[in-house]
Amino acid sequence: MIYADNAATTRMSEAAVNTMVAVCRENWGNPSSLYALGQRSKEILEKARDDVAKAIGADPREIIFTSGGSEADNTAILSAAKQGAKSGKKHIVSTAFEHHAVLHTLERLKKEEGFDITLLDVHEDGLVRTEELEQALRDDTCLVTVMYANNEIGTIQPIKEIGAICRARRIPFHTDAVQAIAHVPINVEEDNIDMLSASAHKFHGPKGVGFLYVKKGISIRNLIDGGAQERGRRAGTENVAGIAAMAAALTESLKNQEKTAEIVTRRRDRLIRGLQEIPHSALNGDAVKRLPGNVNFCFEGIEGESLLLLLDDKGIQASSGSACTSGSLDPSHVLLAIGRVHDVAHGSLRLTIDEDTSDEDVETIIRAVKEVVEYLRSFSPIWRDLMAGRKQFIL
Amino acid sequence: MALYSEKVMEHFRNPRNVGVIEDADGIGEVGNAKCGDIMKMYLKIDDEMITDVKFETFGCGSAIASSSMATELIKGKPVSEAMMLTNKAVAEALDGLPDYKMHCSVLAEEAIKSALDDYYSRHGSDRAEDESSKKIGRPVDAAGRS
Numbered sequence A: 001m002i003y004a005d006n007a008a009t010t011r012m013s014e015a016a017v018n019t020m021v022a023v024c025r026e027n028w029g030n031p032s033s034l035y036a037l038g039q040r041s042k043e044i045l046e047k048a049r050d051d052v053a054k055a056i057g058a059d060p061r062e063i064i065f066t067s068g069g070s071e072a073d074n075t076a077i078l079s080a081a082k083q084g085a086k087s088g089k090k091h092i093v094s095t096a097f098e099h100h101a102v103l104h105t106l107e108r109l110k111k112e113e114g115f116d117i118t119l120l121d122v123h124e125d126g127l128v129r130t131e132e133l134e135q136a137l138r139d140d141t142c143l144v145t146v147m148y149a150n151n152e153i154g155t156i157q158p159i160k161e162i163g164a165i166c167r168a169r170r171i172p173f174h175t176d177a178v179q180a181i182a183h184v185p186i187n188v189e190e191d192n193i194d195m196l197s198a199s200a201h202k203f204h205g206p207k208g209v210g211f212l213y214v215k216k217g218i219s220i221r222n223l224i225d226g227g228a229q230e231r232g233r234r235a236g237t238e239n240v241a242g243i244a245a246m247a248a249a250l251t252e253s254l255k256n257q258e259k260t261a262e263i264v265t266r267r268r269d270r271l272i273r274g275l276q277e278i279p280h281s282a283l284n285g286d287a288v289k290r291l292p293g294n295v296n297f298c299f300e301g302i303e304g305e306s307l308l309l310l311l312d313d314k315g316i317q318a319s320s321g322s323a324c325t326s327g328s329l330d331p332s333h334v335l336l337a338i339g340r341v342h343d344v345a346h347g348s349l350r351l352t353i354d355e356d357t358s359d360e361d362v363e364t365i366i367r368a369v370k371e372v373v374e375y376l377r378s379f380s381p382i383w384r385d386l387m388a389g390r391k392q393f394i395l
Numbered sequence B: 001m002a003l004y005s006e007k008v009m010e011h012f013r014n015p016r017n018v019g020v021i022e023d024a025d026g027i028g029e030v031g032n033a034k035c036g037d038i039m040k041m042y043l044k045i046d047d048e049m050i051t052d053v054k055f056e057t058f059g060c061g062s063a064i065a066s067s068s069m070a071t072e073l074i075k076g077k078p079v080s081e082a083m084m085l086t087n088k089a090v091a092e093a094l095d096g097l098p099d100y101k102m103h104c105s106v107l108a109e110e111a112i113k114s115a116l117d118d119y120y121s122r123h124g125s126d127r128a129e130d131e132s133s134k135k136i137g138r139p140v141d142a143a144g145r146s
């Protein structure tokens, strides 16, 4: 099996599994209890908070544990919106290819609270232009939210520059760093970030746990009422085992980050070169400003779900932005945002590799994708029309 | 649980009657307005009997399996019987399809009907005007435009 869908989720690391099991077995007390059993859990929780804070250059009091990236995104955006609305500021700037946890929250603010939302163009290369961001800012802008790296095409945004622009204008800046954290170096101080969302299962931690970094001085509105946990910013008994496992996974990833990134990037580039040999194909998103493990291609004349099923038969797990793979039958909004038309978005393939993907695996993937694309094209009526000149190639 | 039944996967992995018939008596091409997939059917008809059928599909696993099954269901059958083929029959023969994939089997029904209409129009019958050919599928011209 070659697992190449690490942007969907990752295998839990040994350190994360061991930590999780140990906490469940030995430290199952409630951190809010005052006796020793509870206080031991509290210690584990606070140690995890220290570790997570250190990993991104924050203060432990600036970390709020959540159920994952979506909750963190919702909390950050709704908090900033509430704060903004107090002083009549109801304009938010974001991008067209954010994760739905961001986009749907913004849509709701627009529909239910009358917010004005500006979604920045991400251009063909999948990158925000800082000049355009600057132009979009208004006196009533209460939040800028731009993802650190895109979940489908992996493009890394100019976060530091965006943060600096926001700081100068005193506008809170949130970034959804779910795909980026642990894979690229992030420091909230250096990167001028006010709020940052992260999710453990994207860096070899468990599912159902994540965190939100909130810079001191920014007020947070809790989504969940019911207790004083997380300094009143997120009620509910803490997922101690999950949180401890997340901290373990993050610490471990950061230890080897530079080396891992170097190896994975080299393999990614080999994968890109290999797939570029397929005629009428194109890489989606900038080739350089992208996550180490992300490869995303469009192949003209074929459909993505068939491609995925046949790759699965060959032991390769991947994903696609094809309309047929989404329950809603809509093509990927990310691919549409970078200007891919529906026909082409149909034949998209996302391969997200990690340090476990060997050089040999990469060669196997290249061979398999070539074979499957060729096979599917052999009985695609669209491909026939393209080859016969009855239809114009797009790629 | 797998996304598709074993039958669907079997037809998807080993689709029957894939290809083109150069001297087809009827050709039908339909597209799915929803997800944008295209299916093309070629029929060879002798004495009101479907003697050969081939298909080409640009679409998901369910669409490819549906095309394959549909061709099996009409091959060697009289035209009158093929005209009655429903997407439900195709889906049932495949041991069912997920709800949100039922429309892919509709594509197969439409492609066959469109090919039969083409056959009738070439053979001077008014069958091509029949309403049943214009239900759900989005007819596509030879250049693949809708």
Ligand code: FES
Pocket (backbone or CB within 6 Å): A323, A324, A325, B032, B035, B036, B037, B058, B059, B060, B061, B062, B063, B101, B103, B104
């Ligand atoms: S053909 Fe698109 S979902 Fe089946």
